[in-house]
Amino acid sequence: MTTEPTAPLSATAMAEALERRAVTPATLLADALARVARADATLGAFVHLDPDGAARAAAEAGARQAAGRRLSPLDGVPVAVKDNIWVAGMPAHWGSRMWSDFTPPCDDIVVERLRAAGAVIIGKTNTPEFALSGRTDSPLHGKARNPWNPALTPGGSSGGSVAAVAAGMVPFSVATDAGGSTRIPASYTGLYGLRPSNGRLARRHGFPPMGIDFQAVGILARELADLELAYGLLAGPDERDPASLRFPPPRAAGRPRIGWFARYEGELVHPEVEAAVIECARLLEAAGYEVTPCPPPYDVALVRRVWGAISSAGAARAAELHPERWRKEASGAIAAAAERGLAMSAVDYVRALDGLAALRAQVSENWGAADVYLCPSAASPAWAIDDEFPAEIGGKPGHAAAQNTFATWVNAVGHPGLSIPGRPHADGRPLGVQLVGRFGGEADLFALARVIAAAAPWTRPPFPAW
Template sequence: MTDAAGAPLSATDMAARLDAGETTPEALLADAFARIARANAALGAFVHLDPEGAAAAARASGARQSAGARLGPLDGVPIAVKDNLWVAGMPARWGSRMWADFVPPADDIAVERLRAAGAIIVGKTNTPEFALSGRTDSPLHGPARNPWDVKLTPGGSSGGSVAAVAAGLVPLSLATDAGGSTRLPASYTGLYGMRPSNGTIPRRHGFPPMALDFQAIGVLGRSLADMALLLDAVSGPDPRDPASLRGPGRPIAGRPLRIGWFSAIGDEAVDPEVAAAVAECAALLAGAACDVVPREAPYDIAGVRQVWGVLSASGAARAAEIHPDRWRAEASRPIAMAAERGLGLAAVDYVRAMDGLAAIRTGVAETWGDVDVFLCPAAASPAWPIDQEHPAMVGGRQGHAAVQNTFATWVNAIGHPAISVPARPHADGRPLGVQIVGRFGEDATVIDVARRLDSCRTWSMPDAPVW
């Protein structure tokens, strides 16, 4: 089902047509499954589909529509959920052979809220093992591919989710973000992807965390309005998650928004077109009643990488050891290596990482300064060939495994909100994203700046790929 321009319907368009009686939940679901049938073999987006459960949910939504009792804008809208999130009755394989047969007994809170909003969960999307890679290639399900060019990766670890949304198979997906896993893939596929403040989307049931509280549930959409619709549906406090009970940040009123921007940190590699996109967006926001000032990056990239290395290795070891007799034979090579590193760490190494994390958090707080948000790259480069672990070259320099997280993981370390917003595409047509990072709890400010940037952009967004 398409709009007047031939593009897949957005979630907001679907909601409007459902309200007007111009379509039905059953018709939207049939269209989604038809798109998935055409495209999924090429894209590797979905790893599990639930046609019976989705059909039952669509019938119930259709009955509410007929009775004039729709539950809200997501009632009847098809949606995807990343495979590391728990959906009762559907497999949650975590991209791992060790969890190939696992079916969780309960919904995570965000999934509960999707069901309560009447959304139609069509299935689960591809993720690398333990959702611990910047490239989605699961030992259980194989790779996810970028809908803009299937020779490119969609990134990770939410590669299946962005492939599903960018290709128009569904308009929305729940994802996760522990080191950039929502924002980076969004930037590679022309989507809006947000990692909210810790606790904005409460959590209860799920896999053990890889790195303390670095991971948040993320939201993905082809438009900012769609993404915000999903965020609204799953946000808000829940007593089962004490972190969700903290209040929102301070309102900003009576003065222009102050935006600090940077396009580099130290001598780290960054694609020149990525840097140029950030500078262009800074100039546009300066013309949109914002006070825009250049700033240095407020974090120590070496410290972030050091802490992430210890925490992620420890998390991999803890998860692997749930299957002590299986993991060495069944884990992918990267996870097996990370788990071995984690098992080799001493308690003092972990405590020093905690000290390092505290230093990161106090350091960012002290250097944040007088800005409301920061504007910076989402990723150091656009998407790269799918058969490579990481970009071979970035900005004329040798790439490496951590290069794409240069501008992402610091946000997870401090628990703040950040969104990737599509920018002017690369000269070769690959999507690019810029990132807006806000103070803790000021998720609404981040979305406001994204909305302002959308309203003043001077380039035409390319047509979404048609599948």
């Protein structure tokens, strides 16, 4: 057996080394925990570690390895899970003081599948309260920071997960995405971030949803191969989640057609983000794909109105689970959202649902011939950690809604979206571009991401050493 690794390994490299018995699960776990010990006081990635439970899981994986009975390529690989996903035996705080003493009674389905694959869950990652913010600053656990520069935000609401992965603590993390919460932070940290089609990663047990079916379980990884490996083992139907049973057949063979847009008229976008999208469109065209510029297929003002109403109602419902506590313990942003939700009438809420139905019909009508849309993941790169939103984007004043311009419509329609690294900003900050597929079209996104990665004339900078 080899000694402790000296550099972060990908999940696929870990799997290969475990298969040929060049490393043990216990060694990989020790390395992961050592990396957490070195970096987490600065980065605030984890809110709970379970070294004893992880050690038991690693020992079981090691026994299977020795017997030649590994459960899957992930058997013995250390991973992390976002704080708002239920893991039996570990706290699920939801980033909130109101759930500071809550431990869920069971695993959600994705965690069941991680365990069935033999993955070693080392702990839970930081998220803002109710996972409802574009940056990660929990009233219970404080800030998560960007490994590329701790003075910058890693984004939200999966800020702890991207910090853990980008810093090399784990090769991938399971997270969630209700308005861009995997894809936007991935773009700020040089990662791959998937928001799959609704139901693709089945769910059953967890906190009440903030925005009906806007939220999906997602995956964040340094390497595309790692994301695909995890997706292949975690996705699939489960009768406990009817949405997981309702997928169309795969698209007929042939290259997907690509529509692209790099800006939304009247909305902010950083020039280098726009340029990164255009560059990727040209790469795909040069690779022989049909690539067509087109207008965005959605009304962003309608997206924001619908999301604002539905998420406010969700915040009110969650807050009212603690009627005597929430006004004292909720963050300012959540308290304000809950008050807006409580002020809504039933008619107001039904109108929001009508708006969502109209939005979904609009996107279906406007989708056109494209199989995949290429667009920005976020309007800008990461910004100063103490600011609620970027002070400026492309030389114009920023605002709180700017970062959801290109992300939340994907959640509204329930389609898959994949953020991939684009050409970095001139100052070295990561930038992401997004591929959005038809419902059930994850395979097209992975295929195009591989083409872009292979053809890219830029080199992704080395991840910071922690």
